[in-house]
Amino acid sequence: MKASILGIGTVTPLGCGIETLLSGLEGTAQPNIVEHTVETAKGGIALPVYTSAAEGLDRFIPRNKLRRIDRFLQMALLSSFHAIEDSGLNLEDRTRIGIVFGTGYGPLQTSFDFLDTLIDDGDKCASPTLFANSVHNSLVSNVSIALKLQGPCLTLTSFEMTSSSVFSTASAWLEEGKVDYVLTGVGDEYCEVRGYSTILSGSENVSAIKPSAFNDCTYLPGEGFVSFLMGKEKGRKAYGSISSIETGSGNPVKPDHSALFLAANGDRSTGCHYDNLQKGKDLTRLYSPLYGGMPAGQGFDVAIAALSLKDGRLYPSPEVSGAEQKQAEPQIREILHSDSIACLQYDDNGNFGLITLSGKD
């Protein structure tokens, strides 16, 4: 399996586009963390949220066409446009470009807004637009329409296993020759109900994600979307290839000499599984303090891995975030001695998805 990553687009709390992600990795930019007040039985509780915004989407779609597009879809659309633009490819036959997107939670805000209209106004007055956008697959449908991509399209939802499912499906489509390119993407969004759930899970008074404190609850919700244009060919700006995808439970077998990116995000229920791993400390990195906690977090690590392979550098794990974040200080990038990077994410049952990227053809 050798599916090349030809282009990347990101909408993260660091901003839009891979340059903003690189700035975060280099320590010259900090993620946008907005404090929300979550209403609970105990009163309002402050919750820092890693917040993203699809700024600049009107460069690709006129403003008046965006009125029915919710925030989640805006993030997906913008990262998709950026991924194709970043590839530098002139994609003429768009019938041979498929789409595989994934999300842990889907368009949460729209789903709850729709339910509100249903509860408040009855089934006769539930909003048809909100209903249409609350369906998970509306994501790829809208991206297909906006980018005129006419190949097969699919949306996958598998919580923490979402990213491995997406890359596995996209790689299989390319291997089978079903399509020439696949636009892949994963993401999640924040909404008030998720904030409430976070507080209930024990994140009250948490000010910063500490992903390596595996047995502590330091989870803070994040949101964003990351998209990849993938193909069999080694493009001019290729970022490396997906060399293997492994799923299972327990301890995965990491390729020798690989760097290891853990999608640990301060969630104690998954943290214990990372804690049991045999880790080569100097080649292990944790980047969730750049994008926040979310089921689709592994996709953001894949983007960071691709950038690292392209640059031949291994960026340091961000040390602190949230209210404890320091002033931006340039950090020294380490030379990446390995030619592959494995990205690992666990769910709370100990199931894992391991996506390995290689810099070699």
Place this chain on the structure above:
Amino acid sequence: MSLENELKELIIKDLKLVDITPEEIKDDDFLFGDEGIGLDSLDAVELVVLLQKHYQVETKDLEESREVFTSVKTLADYVRSKTGAA
């Protein structure tokens, strides 16, 4: 506020129209098509919901709906005929 102006505000809010204010919509502007404010078929479904939700007025007859949804004026006249609103 007149019923016409109330409808214009509701249309902009519920249909999430951008770059247009209630003052820019004339009572007899076409709601649909390029000559008017450019609503489309999905907006028509939202208009049905808007009338039901805010005025408890149902529009079930397709032919009747075509006329009712011509402009803000025809919408207001229809609401008045069904509710006796001023």
